[in-house]
Amino acid sequence: MTLSSGRGLLLGFLLLGVLLPLVWLRGQPPAVRGAEESQDRFSVQRASALRARLMDGMGAHRVGQPALRVLRERLLSEFQQLGLPLEVQSTFVCSDYGTCATVANLLGRIPGRGPRAAGRHAVMLAVHYDSVGAGPGVSDDFNGTAAMLEIARLLKAGPAPRNDIILLITDGEEYGLLGAHAFAKHPWASEVAAVVNVEARGTSGLSYLFETGVNNAWLVDLYAEHVDRPATNSLAYAVYKKMPNDTDLTVFKAHGMNGLGVANIDGVVHYHTPYDDLVHSDPRTLQHHGDVALSLIRALGEVDLSVEHLGDAAFVDLMGLCVLHWPVGWTPVIALVGLLLVFAGAWRWSRQEPLTLRQLGWASLGWWGLVLLCAGVGFAFFKLLEFTGAASAPWIAHPGPAFAAFGLFLVWVFLLLCRLIAGRASGTARWTAVWSWWGLLMVGLSLAFPDAIPALLLPVPVVGLVAVLSPRGGSRAVAVGVGTLAACLLLLPLIFFMESTLGLPALTLVGLVAGLMLATLLPLAPARLPRGGMLIGVCAVGVVGLSLWASFLSPYSDQAPQRLNIVYRFDSDRQRDFWALEGDLSRVPEPLAEFRQSMREKTTPWAKTPSPLLLSTASAGLTAPELEPTRIETVAGGRILHLKVRSTRGAPIVNVAFSPGERITSVRVNGQPQPAQKERIRKLYSPWRPISCVTDSPDGCSVEVVLEGSEPIEAFLSDESPGVPPGKFSRRAEWKDFVPSQNGDVTLTLRSLKL
Numbered sequence: 001m002t003l004s005s006g007r008g009l010l011l012g013f014l015l016l017g018v019l020l021p022l023v024w025l026r027g028q029p030p031a032v033r034g035a036e037e038s039q040d041r042f043s044v045q046r047a048s049a050l051r052a053r054l055m056d057g058m059g060a061h062r063v064g065q066p067a068l069r070v071l072r073e074r075l076l077s078e079f080q081q082l083g084l085p086l087e088v089q090s091t092f093v094c095s096d097y098g099t100c101a102t103v104a105n106l107l108g109r110i111p112g113r114g115p116r117a118a119g120r121h122a123v124m125l126a127v128h129y130d131s132v133g134a135g136p137g138v139s140d141d142f143n144g145t146a147a148m149l150e151i152a153r154l155l156k157a158g159p160a161p162r163n164d165i166i167l168l169i170t171d172g173e174e175y176g177l178l179g180a181h182a183f184a185k186h187p188w189a190s191e192v193a194a195v196v197n198v199e200a201r202g203t204s205g206l207s208y209l210f211e212t213g214v215n216n217a218w219l220v221d222l223y224a225e226h227v228d229r230p231a232t233n234s235l236a237y238a239v240y241k242k243m244p245n246d247t248d249l250t251v252f253k254a255h256g257m258n259g260l261g262v263a264n265i266d267g268v269v270h271y272h273t274p275y276d277d278l279v280h281s282d283p284r285t286l287q288h289h290g291d292v293a294l295s296l297i298r299a300l301g302e303v304d305l306s307v308e309h310l311g312d313a314a315f316v317d318l319m320g321l322c323v324l325h326w327p328v329g330w331t332p333v334i335a336l337v338g339l340l341l342v343f344a345g346a347w348r349w350s351r352q353e354p355l356t357l358r359q360l361g362w363a364s365l366g367w368w369g370l371v372l373l374c375a376g377v378g379f380a381f382f383k384l385l386e387f388t389g390a391a392s393a394p395w396i397a398h399p400g401p402a403f404a405a406f407g408l409f410l411v412w413v414f415l416l417l418c419r420l421i422a423g424r425a426s427g428t429a430r431w432t433a434v435w436s437w438w439g440l441l442m443v444g445l446s447l448a449f450p451d452a453i454p455a456l457l458l459p460v461p462v463v464g465l466v467a468v469l470s471p472r473g474g475s476r477a478v479a480v481g482v483g484t485l486a487a488c489l490l491l492l493p494l495i496f497f498m499e500s501t502l503g504l505p506a507l508t509l510v511g512l513v514a515g516l517m518l519a520t521l522l523p524l525a526p527a528r529l530p531r532g533g534m535l536i537g538v539c540a541v542g543v544v545g546l547s548l549w550a551s552f553l554s555p556y557s558d559q560a561p562q563r564l565n566i567v568y569r570f571d572s573d574r575q576r577d578f579w580a581l582e583g584d585l586s587r588v589p590e591p592l593a594e595f596r597q598s599m600r601e602k603t604t605p606w607a608k609t610p611s612p613l614l615l616s617t618a619s620a621g622l623t624a625p626e627l628e629p630t631r632i633e634t635v636a637g638g639r640i641l642h643l644k645v646r647s648t649r650g651a652p653i654v655n656v657a658f659s660p661g662e663r664i665t666s667v668r669v670n671g672q673p674q675p676a677q678k679e680r681i682r683k684l685y686s687p688w689r690p691i692s693c694v695t696d697s698p699d700g701c702s703v704e705v706v707l708e709g710s711e712p713i714e715a716f717l718s719d720e721s722p723g724v725p726p727g728k729f730s731r732r733a734e735w736k737d738f739v740p741s742q743n744g745d746v747t748l749t750l751r752s753l754k755l
Contacts, residue, residue: 008524023492029284042290051146063172064694096675099176101694108167113160117306120193122164128173134744135274144198147290161301180251195259197249204282205266206231207292218309224323226299238452269560316454331450338461339439345467346432359425363433366421371515378511388551392586394503397560405546412539418525431523459486484520563741568724572624572751577616606688620725623648624751638708646700651719657690663708
């Protein structure tokens with residue numbers, strides 16, 4: 001079973017060394033095509049030119065800001081020139097995040113040639129054109145908007161599709177998916193059968209299919225058939241459903257529209273910062289967004305939407321060459337068949353190299369020990385990086401030495417276990433233990449998470465089939481190599497995906513998956529590894545050296561800046577002005593050094609961590625927001641409070657939050673009902689009930705609160721405006737490796753009251 005000289009193990013590691021860069025390269029977006037390409041294909045040159053023209057001079061354009069109105073007029077003009085005038089859906093709407101605003105969605109429609117299906121007879125391409133307060137949002141999501149313009153041009157120039165195609169550009173996505181909630185009330189919403197939603201979580205990377213809905217098998221079939229460079233894994237969607245994140249597609253699905261959500265997930269260091277600009281946006285990502293969205297919309301445009309589609313799919317792409325997919329109900333069957341094939345292969349080989357329980361016990365110890373130790377090494381190594389300050393952010397500027405040290409650490413663990421078990425268990429015993437335990441694990445997981453394990457599952461039936469079909473007397477080391485190859489092709493993309501989405505905190509999971517891959521080489525370990533002691537020593541020295549190198553490197557640079565928001569706040573209760581910092585506080589620019597010794601206090605009652613606070617030496621003369629009870633009604637079992645909330649200084653956002661324990665049964669803002677909060681959203685506010693309203697009216701917003709009981713209730717009132725007053729701690733241009741993120745630098749005024 002083994003090549004006693006150790007050549008089999010050497011070849012196995014050479015295979016890993018070849019596949020690692022190959023899989024990484026396949027995980028990069030495809031090259032930008034030249035301008036001479038066919039006129040019916042997506043042109044990144046045209047889309048980039050449109051994007052540059054529309055974003056000229058454009059900074060942050062948050063919902064309700066004047067900059068967003070400027071961008072909206074530019075978009076309307078561009079679509080008008082295409083011969084596709086857009087409708088503006090302007091309406092006041094609230095989300096289950098507690099946010100409310102007047103949004104202006106842009107809608108266009110390309111009529112189909114028919115026959116028109118009864119009921120839902122249209123498909124939709126959706127993007128959003130607002131940004132966060134900290135940056136211009138080129139990748140998130142103006143790439144999607146630019147891609148839509150080019151796709152609209154191609155659709156208009158081509159033959160009419162069978163189905164109507166709706167183009168939707170939503171407003172207020174970053175402020176709680178407000179535009180999607182508004183579209184759900186539009187008459188066209190009831191006509192949409194399927195949506196392609198283009199999003200971003202970074203400035204580079206593939207256009208990755210990460211979100212679908214229930215009964216998604218037909219959509220996955222369509223994606224597999226029509227997308228030339230697929231990138232997807234149903235594990236991503238299974239995990240996404242458990243996370244506290246939503247997209248516009250989440251809202252669409254809640255209103256009966258199925259769909260596919262794609263997003264790029266690399267370049268997270270620039271996500272929701274000023275670095276999400278034209279300079280840092282990878283044109284290959286725009287190319288892939290356009291290719292994927294155009295292929296999907298064209299395919300959906302020809303689907304018979306009158307057919308009812310049932311069933312969910314498990315799926316994973318294979319190196320971007322194709323999508324392996326099957327009905328979710330088949331997953332336990334595939335897992336069981338794979339396990340039985342492994343058992344059959346082990347029985348065949350045991351007739352040539354008998355197995356004993358003792359050998360199987362040692363081999364099982366090796367498999368479990370390797371997988372669990374690799375996961376433990378990932379956890380310990382991340383904690384070490386955290387302790388040294390090298391991992392003060394999930395994504396760091398210079399990750400190379402850290403990942404090299406971690407990889408060498410895993411090899412060191414592997415070599416130690418090889419020395420422990422190679423002489424105590426035959427190659428057949430080790431192969432049987434590795435793939436039997438892997439197969440048993442898959443059978444268990446297939447029952448609990450049938451849609452989440454395709455990448456982990458498929459190596460088992462592949463290696464089992466090879467073991468059964470390999471000619472008697474043939475080289476069983478080849479079968480081991482096939483198992484390693486299958487594991488690497490399916491699991492290495494998973495490792496890169498976890499690193500992209502979670503960063504360094506994913507090292508525990510990365511270690512677990514890497515342990516599974518390394519375990520496939522256990523059967524090749526010779527009873528005595530030549531120069532094994534020296535190899536283990538070299539690995540140990542390498543781990544220490546690389547770890548020290550990683551620990552001395554700064555986690556930040558000009559191109560991977562530290563996120564740090566500056567907040568100026570006026571506390572009306574104390575009649576004091578303060579400066580505060582939010583974000584990663586592991587270091588601060590020298591002018592902000594005073595904050596290292598300052599007191600810490602939560603900016604809001606529901607904030608998870610306190611912020612360093614310094615008393616301002618000069619007041620900006622701010623005034624607190626006002627809450628006026630215009631009417632209080634006493635009803636059976638409670639009260640109805642009619643309130644007027646406004647900023648006395650003209651801030652565009654006013655907020656009121658009611659303390660935990662207040663039994664609020666419903667809320668209306670400007671007459672619009674606020675949807676009930678989801679449990680995971682409620683947990684974010686611990687568990688205050690916030691109401692946030694964007695307004696440019698001096699009268700502010702009207703809030704109606706229905707609550708049980710007649711006891712006075714506690715409320716927390718604030719307003720928010722972008723930027724901070726000029727002062728000692730305001731941001732300076734030379735702080736290039738410190739950037740604002742999310743809402744950016746803001747000025748707040750706060751007060752508490754009882755009603």
